[in-house]
Structures are given as structure tokens and as C-alpha cells.
Amino acid sequence: MADFSKIVLAGRPQGAPTPEHFRLEHGALPQAGEGEVLVRTIWMSLDPYMRGRMDDAKSYADPVPLGGTMEGGGVGEVIASHAPGFAPGDIVVGRTGWASHAALPADEIRKVDPSVAPISTALGVLGMPGHTAWVGLNDIAQAKSGETIVVSAATGAVGSLVGQLAKTKGMRVIGVAGGPDKCAFATDELGFDACLDHRAAPDWKTLSAQIKEAAPKGVDVYFENVGGKTLDAVLPRMNTWGRIAICGMIAWYSGQGVAEAAPLPVAWRTILTRRLRVQGYIIFDHNDRYAPFAQEVAPMVADGRIRYRETVAEGLENAPQAFLDLLKGGNFGKQLVRVGEDPGA
Numbered sequence: 001m002a003d004f005s006k007i008v009l010a011g012r013p014q015g016a017p018t019p020e021h022f023r024l025e026h027g028a029l030p031q032a033g034e035g036e037v038l039v040r041t042i043w044m045s046l047d048p049y050m051r052g053r054m055d056d057a058k059s060y061a062d063p064v065p066l067g068g069t070m071e072g073g074g075v076g077e078v079i080a081s082h083a084p085g086f087a088p089g090d091i092v093v094g095r096t097g098w099a100s101h102a103a104l105p106a107d108e109i110r111k112v113d114p115s116v117a118p119i120s121t122a123l124g125v126l127g128m129p130g131h132t133a134w135v136g137l138n139d140i141a142q143a144k145s146g147e148t149i150v151v152s153a154a155t156g157a158v159g160s161l162v163g164q165l166a167k168t169k170g171m172r173v174i175g176v177a178g179g180p181d182k183c184a185f186a187t188d189e190l191g192f193d194a195c196l197d198h199r200a201a202p203d204w205k206t207l208s209a210q211i212k213e214a215a216p217k218g219v220d221v222y223f224e225n226v227g228g229k230t231l232d233a234v235l236p237r238m239n240t241w242g243r244i245a246i247c248g249m250i251a252w253y254s255g256q257g258v259a260e261a262a263p264l265p266v267a268w269r270t271i272l273t274r275r276l277r278v279q280g281y282i283i284f285d286h287n288d289r290y291a292p293f294a295q296e297v298a299p300m301v302a303d304g305r306i307r308y309r310e311t312v313a314e315g316l317e318n319a320p321q322a323f324l325d326l327l328k329g330g331n332f333g334k335q336l337v338r339v340g341e342d343p344g345a
């Protein structure tokens, strides 16, 4: 019988999490009930939102209980089915958690077509992060041809697609990313017009001056993934009637830098005087927009017009360290964990 393993939340971090906050456990395989399928996880996704699930704080989703399996999306192979429409061998995407296997209700999984693109993309450019990029750019920011956009975490799972889609719309695209390699990738491989290295900028004023130079006509759209120094730098550069799509604020997820952030009245005044529209959004409110997203973006991924990059950690036991690295920018593109053998690889 196959070994079942999972990673559970062993403690709640105060500030930055460490390996001690996770524990690898083994046990009996879960059983699929009526209307469920048993899935063998092949690829598991690591995402910044998981940091929030480690805190016992009110948010848009419940925290992971202490001792509970860490939450997350995965792509896997159906190995037993008690649900019509699913058969062993099918590849599906769903909320497997940080686990080698999961019993999942059929109405909470989606089949993945391995002929379109490698199945791992169902967790990245063609999955939740890609969907988030597309909704944020089109529906939330209402980005238009001829405008200038700044996107932070520019080479990450979300940001890399935001910038590429913005280019296809005829926008001027300025990325902000950590380090020269990521910035070179953004301009040379992803086609961004410019990319600024936030880690090389000693303070927000320096970064802001660089944005001014890269965006001589000002910034119409800010796709906010990080908060922190980057937000302070972009805000003064926003044009009247600009839009900010607040997708994430990873710089603040563990509480670092919050005390040094620009005071709220400064941001409020800019929003008022420049008549900015600032909207936060959570992608699970936009499930009805998955089909049009996939219809537009999947062909562009299949024929190479949209590029994507992945960082792979090998084995479930290495997921905690890969997650801790992700929170510090250690990933380059979509962070995945290879949990089991990929039949298509």
C-alpha cells in the first residue's frame, strides 16, 4: 500500500515563520467517499497566501488549525473514483493540501488537459495565479492600450503574466523585481519595457525617482503585489484617474516593515487628489471569470506567446523550506513542489 504523508502546521509564527512551524507526518491513505475521488498528488503549489493561513486572525478564509494539514492547491492523478465523470488516470486540479494524496469531492476539482500544456501550469500560468493576473488587469484595473502600468513581484507567478498581458494590450510595462537576474528576465524574456530592482534601491525615494524616469508620462495602473517600499515609491507617481488593483502585500505578511510604512494620511491624500480608484480583490470571488481567462490565455501559453518560469522543490518534505524561501523572494517564477511522478514529464 502507498505511503501517505502530509505536512501539518506545528505552531503559529510570531513574525517570520521557520521550519519548526511545520511537521511531516505519515499515516493511512485517505478513503474516497461517495461523490469523491482519491488523488495522488503530482505537483503542489506554494503560494504567498499560505502565510496568512498560519495566523489565527480574522481574514477572508479560516486559519489552518494547529496540527491541521497545510492548505494548498495540487495537480494529481485520480487513483480511485466514486464520482461519475472521473476515472483512474484522469489528471485533476484541486485543493489537495500539502499531502501526498487527498480524497476530494468531484464538484471541487477540475480536469486538466495534458495536451494543452504541461500539467504543472494548472497551478501557475493557467491556474489560480494566472486567473488572478487576468482578472486584476482586466476587471479590477481596467487597463487600456497606451497606458503605463507598474507591476511588482514582476517575475512571479502573477506578476509575470500581468506584464505580458499588458504588453499584448499595447501598454508601457514597468516591472519591479528583486535582483538583476529577475530584472533581466523581465525585459529580455518577458518583453517588459523596463524593470527596476527594488533590492538595489536603498530607500523608496530612490525607487520612486527610477519609476519617474521609466514612466515619463506617469503611472496609470499599479498592479500591487507587495506593499512595502514599492508601494511608497509608486504612489507619488500615479496619474489622475489612475487605478490600483490590490492583489497582495507580501512585504508585510509577516509584519516586517509595517511600522516604517508611509502613514495612511499620505496615501489617503494621494488617492483623493489624484482621484484614484483603489480596489482589493480575492480571486475566489471571480470563479465565473475562469473560463474566459482560460479561453484567452491557454492558446497563448500553448504556442509560446506567453512565457512562464517555474522553480521546483523536490519532495513533499522540502515544501516548508521552499515556502520560507518564497516569502523572501527565493523563487524565480511559479514555486512548485514535485510530490510524485508526472506521467507526462
Ligand SMILES: NC(=O)c1ccc[n+]([C@@H]2O[C@H](COP(=O)([O-])OP(=O)(O)OC[C@H]3O[C@@H](n4cnc5c(N)ncnc54)[C@H](OP(=O)(O)O)[C@@H]3O)[C@@H](O)[C@H]2O)c1
Pocket (backbone or CB within 6 Å): 047, 048, 049, 128, 129, 132, 153, 154, 155, 156, 157, 158, 159, 176, 177, 178, 179, 182, 198, 225, 226, 228, 230, 246, 247, 248, 249, 250, 251, 252, 281, 282, 283, 284, 326, 327, 328, 329, 330, 331, 332, 333, 334, 335
Ligand atoms: N488577491 C488574490 O486573490 C491573490 C491571488 C494570488 C496571489 N495573490 C498575491 O499576489 C502576490 C504575488 O503572488 P505570486 O503567487 O505571484 O508570488 P510570487 O510573485 O511568485 O512570489 C512572491 C514574490 O514576492 C516578492 N517579495 C517577497 N518579499 C518581498 C518584499 N519584502 N518586497 C517586495 N517583494 C517581495 C519576491 O519577488 P522579488 O524577488 O521580485 O522581490 C517573491 O518572489 C502575493 O502578494 C500574493 O499574496 C493574491
